[in-house]
Amino acid sequence: MDLFSLLTRLPGSYAGPTRPEPGPYGLIGVGEGALAAHLAAALLPATLTRAGTQFVVSSADAQDAARDYADLAEVAGAGVRRVSTGGVPDDVDVLVPGGVTATYHAAQYLAHASGHAREAAEAEALLAALRDQCAPEVTEGNPARDLAWALWGRTPLLLAAPDAEALPHAWQSLLARVGKTLAVPVLGDPLAVATGAFEAQHEKGDAKVALILGDPDPTLHVVREVLESRVDEVQHVPFPQAEGGAAPSGYAGSLALWYFGAWVAAYLAERYGVQPADPPVLARAQAVLAGEEKAPPSAAADRPAHDGSAAEDEDEDEPEA
Numbered sequence: 001m002d003l004f005s006l007l008t009r010l011p012g013s014y015a016g017p018t019r020p021e022p023g024p025y026g027l028i029g030v031g032e033g034a035l036a037a038h039l040a041a042a043l044l045p046a047t048l049t050r051a052g053t054q055f056v057v058s059s060a061d062a063q064d065a066a067r068d069y070a071d072l073a074e075v076a077g078a079g080v081r082r083v084s085t086g087g088v089p090d091d092v093d094v095l096v097p098g099g100v101t102a103t104y105h106a107a108q109y110l111a112h113a114s115g116h117a118r119e120a121a122e123a124e125a126l127l128a129a130l131r132d133q134c135a136p137e138v139t140e141g142n143p144a145r146d147l148a149w150a151l152w153g154r155t156p157l158l159l160a161a162p163d164a165e166a167l168p169h170a171w172q173s174l175l176a177r178v179g180k181t182l183a184v185p186v187l188g189d190p191l192a193v194a195t196g197a198f199e200a201q202h203e204k205g206d207a208k209v210a211l212i213l214g215d216p217d218p219t220l221h222v223v224r225e226v227l228e229s230r231v232d233e234v235q236h237v238p239f240p241q242a243e244g245g246a247a248p249s250g251y252a253g254s255l256a257l258w259y260f261g262a263w264v265a266a267y268l269a270e271r272y273g274v275q276p277a278d279p280p281v282l283a284r285a286q287a288v289l290a291g292e293e294k295a296p297p298s299a300a301a302d303r304p305a306h307d308g309s310a311a312e313d314e315d316e317d318e319p320e321a
Contacts, residue, residue, distance in 0.1 A: 174264075
């Protein structure tokens with residue numbers, strides 16, 4: 001199934017456990033589970049716990065680190081729920097699909113298992129509304145396709161308020177894995193970065209577009225004013241609005257913005273003429289780290305030769321009006 005079909009079918013597709021686990025909670029994510037854990041940190045603490053339930057979210061390529069965290073939690077006295085995309089059966093309590101959509105399935109499990117079924121349902125409603133706006137058959141006024149057009153040929157700079165730091169993580173991962181595009185998250189003090197990063201080399205602001213993800217705080221309002229004179233464009237990518245215009249909760253809004261980013265990345269790959277699917281070298285690297293095959297002598301053979309096509313011509317071809 002191609003990624004566009006997966007994204008179309010994703011809302012409402014979670015079919016994992018929904019029973020809450022005993023609290024208090026702790027959460028650790030590694031490998032493909034790191035992003036889901038980062039998004040779910042809006043609901044439960046990203047730490048190790050000595051009681052209640054420790055959630056360890058991982059993938060087969062990070063099973064050694066996940067096993068170590070699980071062992072630490074068990075020794076401390078917590079019950080452990082191991083959530084993974086694969087690996088040794090004894091190391092998996094909850095199996096979720098691998099790939100890009102693992103983030104959705106693992107995050108929704110964490111919401112349900114930590115007693116936040118309402119937030120999980122709110123996220124599903126937001127995803128369903130986004131699907132109706134972003135699906136491939138929506139050719140006019142498709143916000144994901146429009147934003148992908150704005151990103152074409154440019155390097156995105158990703159910014160978010162401190163309480164939404166999972167969003168630059170999510171979008172950098174999606175734009176790279178799906179859109180085959182480098183994006184730069186601006187972390188720490190964005191004002192220091194925005195005011196100084198382009199002073200020595202003004203031309204470095206060319207072909208850059210800054211994306212302010214989620215709700216901007218006062219600092220990001222100032223950062224926007226600064227960047228408007230230093231990069232090509234600044235765009236605000238707000239949290240999707242719930243039915244009736246109500247502001248979504250942190251978790252639901254963040255998962256919805258992750259889903260929107262997946263659509264944007266898929267359309268960006270389409271625009272560049274590349275496949276949104278995982279490159280073969282990623283699957284090979286994951287298999288090596290999971291112990292499923294030996295490391296190749298070099299990954300260079302997996303990289304396609306430059307032929308002057310697709311994205312390599314972006315500096316010469318301007319977007320059509």
